[in-house]
Amino acid sequence: MSLKSKSSFRSLCNRIIPSCFRRDLVYALGILGTTEVRHGDDDIWMATDFVALRHLLGTLDDLSQWFCATSIRDDKYLIGDPACDRFVFDPPPFETVLPSAPILFSSYLREVRAVSLKLRPQDTLILVLVGHGSNQNGSFLVGDSHKSWEISKETLEFHLAGTKGRIVLISTASYSGGWESPHWTLPAAAGANQEAPSIVISGSEQHRRCFFMNALFAEFADEDNIKSPRPGLVNDNGHRGCQPQRDFGPEKSVIALPRVPQRSTQDIFDWIHQFRDSIGSSLHSATSCVMPLPTPACQHSAIQRPANLSMSEEAELMELATQLLCFMPVSTANEIPMIRRCLTIVHGPRNGRRPLDSSEKSKVLSQLRTRAHYRELSSAIAKNLGWEKAVEQLGGPSGNRMRLCNDYGLQKQAEANGCHVGLLLIHESPIHLWGSAASWLARVWDASGRLVVPPEDWESAVKRSRPELR
Known part of the structure; x- marks a missing residue:
């Protein structure tokens, strides 16, 4: 899984997504599973992951669909450490907003089945799952913190049965490393037993994203001739020191330019794993699903009362x-x-x-x-x-x-x-x-x-x- 030689992410992607002049096609089907992504909601950072991954893949619009069940247009899409330089994504409308989580759940699986059946051996379907993973069985969750529907690995395998093309599954969910399968190639944001961390919350609460997106941000910085920014070190008291010299400052940003659809799949994983090795952290590819631990018999949370606190x-x-x-x-x-x-x-x-x-x-x-x-x-x-x-x-x-x-x-x-x-x-x-x-x-x-x-x-x-x- 490690990479011997270094090459730029953008040049790698030129081989991931085939040129429109070739006969082989790359399809993309993305889903934003959480519906709590409006301004002020807990999962708003996942909308940034959703937008950034779509930008990263750069697939042709007529060969890709991106589904969600709530508006994702209430906030900015930024990538970059809160204390450092950042990139802003400002895409035109591309998402299909469905009226409810159950419809999102069924519509996504229906599209997966429909597209997978029309793939030819030279075609590729990239499935993108952005959202929460179940802490009980590793399933991908569609819904909110009160009620959700589960897409299990086995369910997705069932809907891909009989396909002739190549499948790539990209998941930012916690415990996603447990989704390894002979049916697809899997770059996952976390191991089977691990949570997927995001960047620490900033004062503005805008400049966050899944750690998985660090790979994308660092590569954009390199390719735009911008020194990859690094936050200052945190001491034992939790205070951050001065960060190294920046190129355009924490109050400024670079607009991420549209990517040209080109290339094909293997090198993206090599580069991601090289990036993981270079920082010595995260971006896992685990081999087994986490098993649910025994449910404690005791009650953890007392009944809440609405009265004012003393x-x-x-x-x-x-x-x-x-x-x-x-x-x-x-x-x-x-x-x-x-x-x-x-x-x-x-x-x-x-x-x-x-x-x-x-x-x-x-x-x-x-x-x-x-x-x-x-x-x-x-x-x-x-x-x-x-x-x-x-x-x-x-x-x-x-x-x-x-x-x-x-x-x-x-x-x-x-x-x-x-x-x-x-x-x-x-x-x-x-x-x-x-x-x-x-x-x-x-x-x-x-x-x-x-x-x-x-x-x-x-x-x-x-x-x-x-x-x-x-």
Whole structure:
């Protein structure tokens, strides 16, 4: 999967998408699965991914369709680190906006089937999935945080049955690395057990996108003779230092020029993997789907009340929200809703953020309290299992450890060896899963030698840990 020689992304794409003078054709079918992409919504950054990928592929308009179930024209499309230079996409209308998520779900699969059946052996169909991945089974979700429809890997394979052409599947969803299949070639934004991170939320909340898009941005910078910008380093206190010299400044931007449809497929993956290797991070191609962890029997979230918070509760909410921002977790689809709400609590309703009502404040306070409680519970369990040395080595579950990514693969391994970290997972909504405490305990288990935990030892440790928190 690694690349031996370097070549520019644009020249690579000249071989990915065939020239219109050749007889072989490249089709593209894209779907924006989330419907929460209006100004101020949690998933608005996914609309940028949707627009940027369409721009990246540069397929002919009459051979491509891009589907969504809500307007994506409420905000700007920018790519680039919030602290650095950026590119702006200003495409003419290209998207097909459908009236609802169920219609989006069925229409996309119907088009996949129709286009795949007309492919010739020399043709290519590029499928683009932008949105959320299920934390239960890795399926692609179509809908919002309240209700969604699942497109599984098996469903997509079924709709591609009998095709004669080549299929390329590009997915920005979390856990998308588990979609490897003999039916297609897969560049995925995350491993089978991993979330797909976005760029950290900026003050304007506009300059964000999936980390997968870093490859596109860096290449555009190189090809437009602009030094690829880099943000300053972040110290242990979470403060960012001065960034290296810029070319056109953080308040300016470069308009991404339309791309000429040309080329064919393999080199895009080589370049993406080269980019991944050069930065030593992310852009995974995993081999197996994450299995759902056992569902905890306990209830994670208390019933929310709409009453106004007391002064002491307001102060507690401010303290917990400030703590989260000081040790901000990786900006994944799971964490962005909480980060946005904490930004509103601490800094007020600006830059498109609306104020939180009493019910929302109560919910955020309850969720932050529950997170703190589960961090304490994970620490107590580790202590009662005799893993103090590993805790001393790694540090506790609070502070800087709050910034670590959720390692669902390690959680799965811990579960298989009797360390049932699934007890510490919090389902904050049908699509938002908080796993920081579970991941921390899995890391402690790993540092303690990956020993098998007998059931009686686990039950005893959990039982003794709960009274300690009273």
